[in-house]
Amino acid sequence: MKELGVTKVEKKEIEILELLEKNGRMDVHTIARMVELSPKEVERAIQKFEDQQIIHGYSTLIDWTDVLGYEGVTAMIDVKVTPVRGKGFNDVAERIYRFPEVKAVYLMSGAYDLSVSVEGKTMSQVARFVSEKLSTLDTVISTTTHFILKKYKHDGIIFGEDDDNDRRMPVSP
Amino acid sequence: MSSDTSRFIAEHVDSLKPSGIRRFFDLASTMENVISLGVGEPDFVTPWNVIEASYHSLEQGYTAYTANAGLLELRELIAEYLQSAYAVPYRAEDQVIVTVGASQAIDIALRTILNSGDEVIIVEPCFVAYASAVTLAGGVPVSVGTQAANEFKLQPEELANSITKKTKAIILCNPNNPTGTMLSREELLPIADLIQEHDLLVLSDEIYAELSYDDGYVSFASLPEMHERTILISGFSKSFAMTGWRLGYAAGPAALIQAMTKIHQYTIMCAPTMAQYGAVEALRSGSASVEQMKKSYRQRRNFVMTAFEKMGLKTNRPGGAFYIFPSIKETGLSSEEFAEALLIEEKVAVVPGSVFGESGEGYIRCSYATSMKQLTEAMKRIKRFVESRLT
Numbered sequence A: 001m002k003e004l005g006v007t008k009v010e011k012k013e014i015e016i017l018e019l020l021e022k023n024g025r026m027d028v029h030t031i032a033r034m035v036e037l038s039p040k041e042v043e044r045a046i047q048k049f050e051d052q053q054i055i056h057g058y059s060t061l062i063d064w065t066d067v068l069g070y071e072g073v074t075a076m077i078d079v080k081v082t083p084v085r086g087k088g089f090n091d092v093a094e095r096i097y098r099f100p101e102v103k104a105v106y107l108m109s110g111a112y113d114l115s116v117s118v119e120g121k122t123m124s125q126v127a128r129f130v131s132e133k134l135s136t137l138d139t140v141i142s143t144t145t146h147f148i149l150k151k152y153k154h155d156g157i158i159f160g161e162d163d164d165n166d167r168r169m170p171v172s173p
Numbered sequence B: 001m002s003s004d005t006s007r008f009i010a011e012h013v014d015s016l017k018p019s020g021i022r023r024f025f026d027l028a029s030t031m032e033n034v035i036s037l038g039v040g041e042p043d044f045v046t047p048w049n050v051i052e053a054s055y056h057s058l059e060q061g062y063t064a065y066t067a068n069a070g071l072l073e074l075r076e077l078i079a080e081y082l083q084s085a086y087a088v089p090y091r092a093e094d095q096v097i098v099t100v101g102a103s104q105a106i107d108i109a110l111r112t113i114l115n116s117g118d119e120v121i122i123v124e125p126c127f128v129a130y131a132s133a134v135t136l137a138g139g140v141p142v143s144v145g146t147q148a149a150n151e152f153k154l155q156p157e158e159l160a161n162s163i164t165k166k167t168k169a170i171i172l173c174n175p176n177n178p179t180g181t182m183l184s185r186e187e188l189l190p191i192a193d194l195i196q197e198h199d200l201l202v203l204s205d206e207i208y209a210e211l212s213y214d215d216g217y218v219s220f221a222s223l224p225e226m227h228e229r230t231i232l233i234s235g236f237s238k239s240f241a242m243t244g245w246r247l248g249y250a251a252g253p254a255a256l257i258q259a260m261t262k263i264h265q266y267t268i269m270c271a272p273t274m275a276q277y278g279a280v281e282a283l284r285s286g287s288a289s290v291e292q293m294k295k296s297y298r299q300r301r302n303f304v305m306t307a308f309e310k311m312g313l314k315t316n317r318p319g320g321a322f323y324i325f326p327s328i329k330e331t332g333l334s335s336e337e338f339a340e341a342l343l344i345e346e347k348v349a350v351v352p353g354s355v356f357g358e359s360g361e362g363y364i365r366c367s368y369a370t371s372m373k374q375l376t377e378a379m380k381r382i383k384r385f386v387e388s389r390l391t
């Protein structure tokens, strides 16, 4: 994280963001104590970040694997496209990210151009999306679809690891 | 023939007091769902790159002894680090020794310098091992207390009063376990003057130096004239969350480090090789992981500090380490009574201040090297307990 040349206040504001990024449900009073600001100041900072769309929302990280009755698959799709003169990749990217089943789109360096993450209920649903919606776009040259078989770690969180597993002895010098 | 084999135990060992921490350990170990703020080590696991480097060394078959003083590469990295972080110059070849934790560095430093009956000044409340290590080395520990009114900072007058003709050295721990107190340059300078005036040596335990939250940490060895009078002791346990690796070091004047290496050579051979390779990676990879952990500790410190103030327990603002040392005098309980009742009634383990020396009576040591989730719950429970005692 870039922290060079920032003021003390900005440093604390970055800390607020980092804390919320780890735990979106952390309450304002706890945050205030941790960064040594008043709850009012923390509220104001959060409001500012929401207004500036630096904070885009608060979501919950769910490991769906063990949720009974839940069906779902995720695919990562490498997409090669022809950039459009004057608009680069932005137009194609938008055509793709507007689809609600698309969860993420990144412009990549390397062998392909866009990395698209798609969620569906079943593999065939995702396959249909790729063949009917994605590969039919004018600018799309090719697609390579990879289905995720198992999530070990997502957004910095290791799934299936017990956070409270303290291996230390209860009292030590 | 008597079957009591304890008759074989040497007198000076037999007379050592078991640490007061032991009793709490035994008590806490028998209970379930205890939230422990009694732990003197990081809650983080060692950074992965360090673990990986140690793995790799094993895979490559680096399973033999190293040089007695430790891998030269590691000593070079330690010397570079001490220079860049604290502006203290040491030669890797003869002024640095890699030890089995800071603990062993303290032990061999004392054994190196003490003749029978030499006095060593210990600033209490302090790490529980100092006094016994002095006794085992044939010395006599002399305690100087510090008080909350002075933020548990050593007062030069009190140090002066405890210096005698037999005083050889003083053990200084900065930042301090259990108080979290950090001494600034201005506060260290008059101490250095006394050291100079009375021709003393300083064992400077700087194991928590990386975990100092206020700017401007000063190594004792960097003070004028003090390089020649300081054995700097530190290690990887706290800063890199490597307590179980058992790796520390000492840096100091060549003659002293060479004498320490003699003891080390005959009693330990060398520090664990695989741990040394891990430490090489720790120092090479720089401070990013340490900074990350330090930021967490600082946030938690702020959190518990306010929590204790809100429940009416006075506390100083810890400048470093991961301990806070609030006063429990308001409750009318002794620190042992407080800690025991808190453990039994609320299942929160803390360490009574009295185990760190007489001047620790009336305080408890709480470690905030514990997750925010646990800390939040612990503060709730302590608050409930304190309220039950205040009304």
Ligand SMILES: Cc1ncc(COP(=O)(O)O)c(C=O)c1O
Pocket (backbone or CB within 6 Å): A173, B040, B100, B101, B102, B103, B104, B127, B173, B176, B177, B205, B207, B234, B235, B236, B237, B243, B246, B247, B248
């Ligand atoms: C002040 C102090 N010095 C030294 C040590 C021992 O550290 P190591 O694990 O390096 O032996 C500790 C550990 O609790 C400590 O608190």
